[in-house]
Amino acid sequence: xxxxxxxxxxxxxxxxxxxxxxxxxxxxxxxxxxxxxxxxxxxxxxxxxxxxxxxxxxxxxxxxxxxxxxxxxxxxxxxxxxxxxxxxxxxxxxxxxxxxxxxxxxxxxxxxxxxxxxxxxxxxxxxxxxxxxxxxxxxxxxxxxxxxxxxxxxxxxxxxxxxxxxxxxxxxxxxxxxxxxxxxxxxxxxxxxxxxxxxxxxxxxxxxxxxxxxxxxxxxxxxxxxxxxxxxxxxxxxxxxxxxxxxxxxxxxxxxxxxx
Numbered sequence: 188x189x190x191x192x193x194x195x196x197x198x199x200x201x202x203x204x205x206x207x208x209x210x211x212x213x214x215x216x217x218x219x220x221x222x223x224x225x226x227x228x229x230x231x232x233x234x235x236x237x238x239x240x241x242x243x244x245x246x247x248x249x250x251x252x253x254x255x256x257x258x259x260x261x262x263x264x265x266x267x268x269x270x271x272x273x274x275x276x277x278x279x280x281x282x283x284x285x286x287x288x289x290x291x292x293x294x295x296x297x298x299x300x301x302x303x304x305x306x307x308x309x310x311x312x313x314x315x316x317x318x319x320x321x322x323x324x325x326x327x328x329x330x331x332x333x334x335x336x337x338x339x340x341x342x343x344x345x346x347x348x349x350x351x352x353x354x355x356x357x358x359x360x361x362x363x364x365x366x367x368x369x370x371x372x373x374x375x376x377x378x379x380x381x382x383x384x385x386x387x388x389x390x391x392x393x394x395x396x397x398x399x400x401x402x403x404x405x406x407x408x409x410x411x412x413x414x415x416x417x418x419x420x421x422x423x424x425x426x427x428x429x430x431x432x433x434x435x436x437x438x439x440x441x442x443x444x445x446x447x
Contacts, residue, residue, distance in 0.1 A: 188203065188326075188363045188364065189203070189204040189205075189299075189360050189361070189362050189363075189437075190202070190203060190204070190216045190291065190326065190360055190361045190363070191203075191209060191234055191237055191359065191360035191361070192234070192235040192236065192237050192238065192273065192394075193209055193211075193227075193232040193233060194232040194233040194235055194422065195231070195232045195233070195236060195282060197236060200225075201214070201215050201216060202227075202232075204229065204360060205223065207228055207229050207230065208224065208227065208229065209226070209227050209229055209232060209314035209387075210222050210225070210226050210229060210414050211223045211225040211226075211230075211445045212293060213248065213389050214407075216320055216325065216326075216361070217305075217309060217325065217408035218360055218408070218426055221226070222288065223393040228337060229336070230258065231375065232286050232422060233268065233283075233285075234283055234284055234285065234344060234358060234360070235283050235358075236281045236283050236357050236358060237307075237328050237357065237358050237359070237360050237361045238279060238284070238307060238328075238361065238411065239280065239281070239405050239409070239410050240409050240410050240411040241275070241410055241412045242275070242280055242404075242406070242407065243275060243276040243281075243355075243410070243411055243413075244273055244274070244275060244276075244410065244411065244412045244413065245273070245274055245275070245276050245303075245332065245412070245413035245417050246271050246272060246273050246274075246396050246412070246413065246414055247272055247274070247415060248267070248268055248272060248415065248418060249271070249389050249390050249391055249396075249415030249416075250384070250388065250389060250390065250415055250418075251267075251388075251390065251412055251414065251416035251417075251438055252384070252417050252419075252422075253416055253417050253419065254266070254390075254419060256408055256419035257347075258416060259419075260419060261433075262344075265324065267390065269316075270391075270397065270399060271363045271396045271398065271399045271400075272389045273329075273400055273412075274345065274354060274420060275354060275401065276332075276349065276355055276413070277350040277355070278343075279350075279352060280349075280350050280351060280354045280355035280369070281311075281355045281356075281357055282353045282356040282357070282383075282441065283357075283358055283359075283440075284356065284359040284439050284440055284441065285437055285440060285441065286353070286356070286441060286442065287353065287441065287442050287444040288331075288333055288353050288354070288356060288423070288429070288441050288443045288444070289352065289353045289443075289444055289445070290292065290401055290423075290424065290425055290443060290444070290445055290446060291335075291446045292445075292446045293340075294338070295302050295337045295362070296337045296422055296424075296443065297334050297335065297336035297337055297422055298333070298334075298336075298422055298423055298424065299333070299334050299372040299420040299421065299422055299423065300331050300332075300333055300374070300420050300421075300423055300429050300431070300435075301332035301333070301334060301415075301416035301420055302329070302330075302331060302372050302382065302416050302431035303330040303331070303332050303413045303414055303415055303416050303431075304325050304329065304330075304367060304370065304372070304393075304399065304413075304433060305327065305329060305330045305357060305411050305412065305413050305414065305415045306326045306388050306411065306412045306414060307324065307325045307326050307327065307328060307361050307395045307409070307410075307411055308323060308324065308325060308395075308397070308406045308407065308408060308409065308411070309323055309325025309326070309408055310323045310325075310406055310408060310410070311405060311406065312334075312397065312401050312405070312406040313399070313401050313404075313406070314401055314402055315398055316396075316398055317392065317395045317398040318413035319393060319398070320393070320394040320396075320397035320401060321368075321392075321397075322393075323397070324393060324407070325363065325380060325396075325408070326360070326361040326362055326363070326364075326365075327361065327362050327367070327435075327436055328357060328358060328359075328360065328361045328367060328411070328436065329357065329358065329359070329431050329432075329433050329436055329437070329438075330356065330357045330411075330413045330439075331348035331355070331356040331357075331429065331431055331439060331441065332349065332354075332355065332413060332416065332447045333353075333354040333355065333356070333423075334348055334349050334354070335348050335351070335354075336348070347359060350351035354438055356441045357411070357438075357439070358439050359437050359438065359439055360436075360437060361409070362435060362436045362437070365435040365436070366387070367386050367387035367389070367393060368382065368385075368387035369387070369390070370385075370386035370387060370433050370434050370435050370436070371383060371384070371385060371386060371387075371433070371434045372384050372386045372417070372431070372432070372433050373420070373427070373431075373432045374394055374414075374428055374429070374430070374431050374432075375430040375431075375432070375435075376421060376423065376427060376428075376430075377428055379426070381421055382417070382418045384417040384418060386433055386434075388417070389414060389415065389422075391416055393412065396412055396414065397412055400412070416435060423443050424443060425444050425445035426442075426443065426444050427442070428441070428443070428445045429441055430439065441447070
């Protein structure tokens with residue numbers, strides 16, 4: 188099943204996507220809901236961020252080639268961690284598919300995308316095993332962890348480097364009933380494929396990451412966990428268009444503009 192959040196006639200609603208049609212529901216996918224008679228063509232609605240998470244988690248250093256490549260860029264030896272390194276991101280940075288990533292005036296040239304699989308939590312979880320955590324995933328969406336690398340280097344909290352407004356595109360919707368091991372992540376910059384990698388080829392699986400979080404933090408329905416990227420991203424600039432496709436889910440597409 189594919190779930191979205193959309194806006195039509197100034198009203199936001201969750202909906203179920205079938206083909207090129209979306210059916211509005213009363214309620215939400217994480218509790219009771221009832222399909223309505225309101226059906227719309229996808230082309231006639233505005234897709235919103237598919238969920239506004241109560242808590243927004245993200246892991247770094249979760250793919251081998253990314254760890255090696257980023258270390259090489261920095262001139263360091265690659266460091267592989269023994270457990271997931273999880274942080275937080277800001278809801279204010281979230282951006283829907285189709286909306287513009289805004290490069291701030293004082294951002295430098297190392298302004299990069301990171302195409303990521305995102306797990307959407309479907310139940311309350313605390314101190315669960317990786318298997319239990321996997322069973323508690325509602326579905327999957329796509330994230331673009333936009334990063335200003337010089338800011339990231341100088342700010343260990345990532346307040347600016349990863350959490351500035353528009354730095355976290357997520358969407359286009361949530362797909363259920365699929366498995367990361369069956370997915371491939373394809374990233375296109377201005378229509379040219381720049382990266383393609385097996386989505387499930389993570390150092391720590393989604394279940395392992397969520398289990399680690401749950402040892403100290405209670406996860407709630409609608410929370411999201413971004414799961415990292417592979418390869419070494421290219422820089423993006425105003426005028427570019429970045430598309431992140433994950434097979435079985437769809438494509439998250441955003442133009443890049445300059446702050447005015």
